[in-house]
Amino acid sequence: MRLSVVLPAVAALALAASGCSAFDEGGPSTDDGVTVAAAFYPLAYVAERVAGDHAEVELLTQPGKEPHDLELDVDETAKISAADLVVFENGFQPAVDDAVEQNAEGVALDVADVVDLVPAEESHEEHAEHEGEEEHDHGDADPHFWQDPLRLADLGDAVADELAEIDPDNADDYQANAVDLRSDLERLDEQYVAGLADCERDTIVVSHDAFGYLEKYDLHIAPLVGLSPDAEPSPAVIGDLQELIGEEGITTVFSEPLEPDLVAGLASDLDLATATLDPIEGLADADSDEDYGSLMETNLEAIREANGCR
16 A cells, blocks of 8 residues: 555554554555545544555645644645545644535545544633634534544544445455454553553643543543643633642643643743653654554553552
């Protein structure tokens, strides 16, 4: 399978098992010519796992780029137009939404139509009032569903269904790959359940509100800013977090690899440790050996250490 950017190798969890090859610019072309355009990394990861060797997956958000800020060039727009299947999330990347509406000639699969997205918390609205988040309109739902491995598995099933319709000769392989993907993601979900079951603390302080789906594991998420990562924290939110940190005995605050370090000042003021928690919206480095599975495992270990989990 020829794929347009370099994606990572097999992770410790072995989520890149059956039917999954690395994204490689110079590999052989697909025999049947099926192409998939995936808007950002978690969607590309799923598409690549499900497609196996039967389709070419084009990742529109290049490694090192912040997905929220994506602006499409002519080549990327052409990929959307030429793709048999476009996988995107309406409201997450406005430029992609517009290009899909205006240019997509194949099937357009909107994540919001096949995954159960949770409503954005009321606190998001409070952040928006202080931070001017209207520049990133996520609607009424939290878009970061891939933080829940089981919701990502639901997307895998939907991708398999669409590819089976597009390419019925390989339908059985698509369905089998989706089953394998779900099995891996169920194991990852079980790791989170077990890993966060016995902790001294149950709250994490993060840069932006990209981790709300982790609340299924009885975590409480306290972000400096809301759903938009390029907003600025308000004095009122900082004051509330300082109080919360003292009450909960929080020792660590989390920054993100692709965003400015919003937590440095808070950590310095309160003499806290800092660590990295990756929202996995995009890959930080095209040459990295990380993938969705390994990044989720690294996040789990970071949370366990910060919260004194046993």
